[in-house]
Amino acid sequence: MTEFEREYDGNDATDATESAQATHDGPFAAAYDVEDDAAASAPSETRERPAAAKKDDRTWFVIHTYSGYENKVKANLERRIHSMGMQDKIFRVLVPMEDEVEFKDGKRKITPKKVFPGYVLVEMIMDDQSWYVVRNTQGVTGFVGSPGPGEKPVPLQEKEVKTILKQMGIEAPKLKIDFAKGDRVKVTSGPFFDFTGVVDEIQPEKERLRALISIFGRETPVELEFFQVEKV
Numbered sequence: 001m002t003e004f005e006r007e008y009d010g011n012d013a014t015d016a017t018e019s020a021q022a023t024h025d026g027p028f029a030a031a032y033d034v035e036d037d038a039a040a041s042a043p044s045e046t047r048e049r050p051a052a053a054k055k056d057d058r059t060w061f062v063i064h065t066y067s068g069y070e071n072k073v074k075a076n077l078e079r080r081i082h083s084m085g086m087q088d089k090i091f092r093v094l095v096p097m098e099d100e101v102e103f104k105d106g107k108r109k110i111t112p113k114k115v116f117p118g119y120v121l122v123e124m125i126m127d128d129q130s131w132y133v134v135r136n137t138q139g140v141t142g143f144v145g146s147p148g149p150g151e152k153p154v155p156l157q158e159k160e161v162k163t164i165l166k167q168m169g170i171e172a173p174k175l176k177i178d179f180a181k182g183d184r185v186k187v188t189s190g191p192f193f194d195f196t197g198v199v200d201e202i203q204p205e206k207e208r209l210r211a212l213i214s215i216f217g218r219e220t221p222v223e224l225e226f227f228q229v230e231k232v
Helices: 003-009 037-041 070-083 128-135 158-170
Strands: 059-064 090-094 097-104 107-114 119-124 142-144 184-187 196-203 208-215 218-225 229-231
Touching: 059 128, 070 090, 070 119, 070 128, 090 128, 097 158, 119 128, 128 142, 184 208, 196 218
Parallel strands: none
Antiparallel strands: 059 119, 059 142, 090 119, 097 107, 184 196, 184 229, 196 208, 208 218
């Protein structure tokens, strides 16, 4: 008997104490066309396992967890996938992230940010076993997109998946701009070091700004890199 069979045939404590199903509220609401209010209040004993899926019928689903525990849930699920031999049904587990560029202390810094705090994406073939392994992973509070009691969760639409995956690496990092027109700034490097001026124009695509700096009593427009200035 495999580890999956031992756990599946045993006492399903997690299922018995299952909290309300995750609803469509939140960032993935637009990805679903069904309502699952009934599933949220249905007692656990009335729910049935989803029917077996076709071979290679892999799709993306969203699971809900507590904000701040996304990476822990990812690690927990990946361990279960391997220990229970589910690599042929559960393929990828992703915490949606994107890089945010900011300039701090004169340096360009790229910081990874969670796109959807509290949510994890799972690419899987939905059937009894895969549903069980994912749903009973420590930290998972439910699937997003369950249309009703005893029914499968609804997968993400393909266009939604493409958008999310694009955010995670295909697009250029999102630029965080801390400057606005009219801000007073001080030059921290370059030929105008220690001069002060007022931001006149911001050029995010070039990661530059134009500041009006007083030189010999006259305001002179000077183009500067974001990392060359700081707010006064």
